[in-house]
Structures are given as C-alpha cells and as structure tokens.
Amino acid sequence: MTKTFNGRVVVPGRIDAEALVTHGGFNTLASLKTAGSFLNKKGEIQDHNNAELYGKLMPGKALCLPETIGSTTGGMVLYCAACMGVGPSCMLFSKKADTLAVAGAVLTYNWSDHPIVLVDDLGEEFLETVKEGDRIRVYEDGKVEVEGK
C-alpha cells in the first residue's frame, strides 16, 4: 500500500530509496563522525544513544526523522558524508528542519556533486506511517510516497 505526503522543499530532487527511520533526534556527529574513513568505510551509524539506528548503514538511504540534534559540526559532517559517498540520499523531516540539517543539505547542493535532497514539514503522521525498509519516492515538488514492504 502506498501513502502520499506533501512537504516543503528545501533542496529539490527526485529520489527512490529505502527508508531508515528514527523517531528521536538524529545526532549527526555522533552518528557519522568516522563515516567514509578507513575506520567506517561502510557508513555504519555509530550513535549508541540512538537504539533505532545504531549499527545500521546510512549510504543512499532515505533518512526519515523529526529533527537533528547536537554538535554544530552537523551540517559539515553531512557535507563530508555526501562527498565521500556515505551520506543519505535524502532527509525527510516530519517537523520543520533545523539549521544544521538545512546547512548540510544546502552545502551539498551548492558545493558538491552529491546533493542531499531535503523535504520537511511532512507532519507527524509521516513518521507514524513510515517503517524501516519501506520504499520511498521523493518528487521535485515535495511529494513523498511511502510504499510499505
């Protein structure tokens, strides 16, 4: 079954990817601080405070979340992860996106060949609906389709 949500486009793009979901804040630095280096080539999420995501693989996923939290390296870490090929393909926020996430996505859009698409304000029902592994399709106008497994 496919359900459709409409959000606000911050960084546009068309994406077809598998969902990775957190219902708590996503701490970008704690999650991705070594991603892409020889210490964590696969881009495994390393925030031991986030039981939903700890140990899961980030590259290419549609990251579904309420907000990001923590260090102001956040946007920079997203930029690095994108440049090194271990970032998410898109970030889909139930709430309005915060400054760090927007900064990261905007940096990838303006300064790299691997932009992270960012759509926010999708509503609480979005996070209640989407499950890990669901197929996510994102369109340029902010439409997000969630197809359950």
Place this chain on the structure above:
Amino acid sequence: MLLNEELQAIQRGEQGDEMARVLNTLVMYGEAFGAERMVKITGKMGHVVIGTGSLTWKPVFDLMDRLIKGGALPKQSFTTDPRGIEDNVPVGFAERMMFKLIFSNQKRMEKEWKKMGIKDDNAYTCTAYMDEVGNIPQRGDILGWAESSAVSYANSVLGARCNRNSGILELMSNILGYVPEFGLLTDEGRKADWVIEIKCEKLPEPQLLGSAIGFKCIEDVPYIKGLDRFLGTELDQNARDYLKDMGAASASNGSVGLYHVENLTPEAKDLGESLIKDGAGHFVIDEAEIARVKASYPVAWTSEGDPQMAFAGCPHFSLNQLIDWTGRLERGLEKNGRDTLTIPTIFCAAPDVRDRFEKEYPEEAGKLRKMGVTVSGLCPLSYTSNPLTDKVRIITSSNKLRYYSKARFYSEAELVEIVTGGKLS
C-alpha cells in the same frame, strides 16, 4: 531575499565566483527559515568549529583551499575549536601512530587557518569567550559562530545574537561579513517556549541539569526559574562556569541555543517574564528527574573492569575551575590517604587559560602534576575518535563527552571520589 547593493554586486560576481557562491549558499540557507534580509556581523571576532584535522573531514579542507584560491577570505580574525591531541597527553606508541593517521590533515588545516587569519596559535578552544582568550562578544552583537556550547554561552550569558550555525556555514558567514536574519537573531525568536522550574533542594550538577533541559526542550528556548536561589543574581565567575557547563549539556542532548535564567542572565534581568511566549509549556525538574536522567545514560564501555582514565573540562575549564578542581582533588586524596590519583586524569582548558594557570598559580599547577593530572588544550571528543583510545575505559563528568564517545558518566563528586581512591556509596 532583498540584498543591499554591496551584496548584489557580490552576487553578480564582482568579487569572484567563490564569493558569489558563498553568498548564494547563505541566501539559500536563510530563505529556508524565512529570512528576508542579510545583516552585518558586528562581533569583533568569529569562532569556527573546525579545530581537528580529521581524516574524515578532507572535503572540508579541500573546500577551504578552494575558497583561499578564489580569494574568499574571512573579513575578521577568528578562534576555532580545540585540537584533537597534544604531545603532553600520555598515550602509547600505537595510539600515537593512530592519532597521526586519523588527524593527518592537522598541519594542512592549521596552514589554511593561518592563511585565513586565525587569531594565533593558541586560538584553539571551545571556550574562546574566556578573558584569557579574549573573543568576548558584547550584548546585542550579531555573530556568525558555530560550536554548540559557545553559541549557547554567547546568546544566553553574554546576550549576543547568534543562530546555531553549522561548520563551514560559520566560515562562510565570516567571509561574507553577513548572516541571514532569522531565529535567535530576532526578538521573537529569543522568546521562551518553555518555563523550566527548578525545584531541587540542592543545586544540581550543571551537566545533569543541562542534560535534563536538553531532553525536554530539544531546540526550543527555555526560561529557567529557581536557579537564582543557588547562583544569585550576578553573573560572577562561579555562575558563568555553571551556565557554561549547563548550556553545553543542553546543546548535546538537545539543540538548545539560548536559555534565559530568571534574575540572572542579561535579557531575563531586563525583560523578565515578558520573554515567555503565550502558551509556553511548563516542566518541573526536581531531584527525581535529575536521577532519572542520569540513570538513562547507556554504559558503552567495550570491556568490564575498573576505570583506566578520567577526563574533565568539556567544555574547556575556566581558570577558576582549574583552581577549584585542584582543591577538590587535594581534599579527596587527603581523605583517602593517597598522594597520587588512581588513574591518569586529563583536565582540558584553553591553551591561554592553561598558560595563565601555570604562570600565575605555579603551586596549584605543580600539585596537579604531582597528583597525576595533565592539563591539556585538546578536545576529548576528538581524542576518543581514535579507535584505540575509544576502547579505554574512560570516565567523565561531561555529558557532552559521554554523548559522543564510549566514556562513562559520573557526577563530579563521584569522579573525584574514584580518581582519589575512594569508594562510591
């Protein structure tokens, strides 16, 4: 967004392609938050969050090179976050080799910072607002800083105006000399979404209180009542140190970039409860809530056993804290009948603060050395990004370090008891 003539010229490329791209990046960022204009940075110095030449951050250093080559340089001098390691910290051969590898961009980064106009070689600290470092914004100053704990302090304790900017964006703000006007730069954005009422009988440890506030408020602005019972109504050094540590904790468990403390912080003193938004939430923090928060921290050590190393001073200690902690350790050792600490212990402080401590307080500095304390300017978060040191059973009284590493959290009193050879009750 409406741009003034100066910025329109930049957008047309009159100062080069990279400057135009810097501007467009900041405009896109600001428009996402409804900013209608760019405002000039009025703070005298910038602060950036990149102090460690991490291997993982190579794309950042490539971008910095690109900016330098394109002539896009900061308009003002700046300080930056701490280095990841210093030579005086006790580590084994294998660990040191690993540090060389994972921080292999350190020399490159420091060269780039020099080209961009960093304040000096001692400018590597997360507490650049200490008197000894001298990057102290004035009330009302517009800033383009990053570093979550420094932004929180500048907004809340100093009354400057700064959003929680990301790394690279803060550098670009410094390069442009402007930031988009939204959020914590506006009067409305500085109003409180939450009233936090402190009903503890004793002053809670700052990192635990900050942690509880961060969990509750996430990115909202809290108006904190009941702290002035303990801290008084003047921002003396003890109050400033407390708020520094509390704010850092609320910015790691959550994203709190500004808090008001009733009768104490500048805007709360002037504007009082008019800072509280209509319909603001209300939350009580008492001893039970503090205990609940502490008990919720996961233990992430990868092996069983006694602690092997201790860290305090994240964010970096003030001079006042270095002196205070010297006394605490001294009294602990005396109580437990020992001369030296049970495990290597690192106190982190800005290089300029450490230099003053050693110069003006040689007796205390000597005592710390004799006990087994190293005073270092490093960043303990970066220190634990080494997979070999991350296996060490580290204890800390810093919520921020606990969050970002496998270090185990103990209260300040517990940490002192452990390192001085006592037993926890």
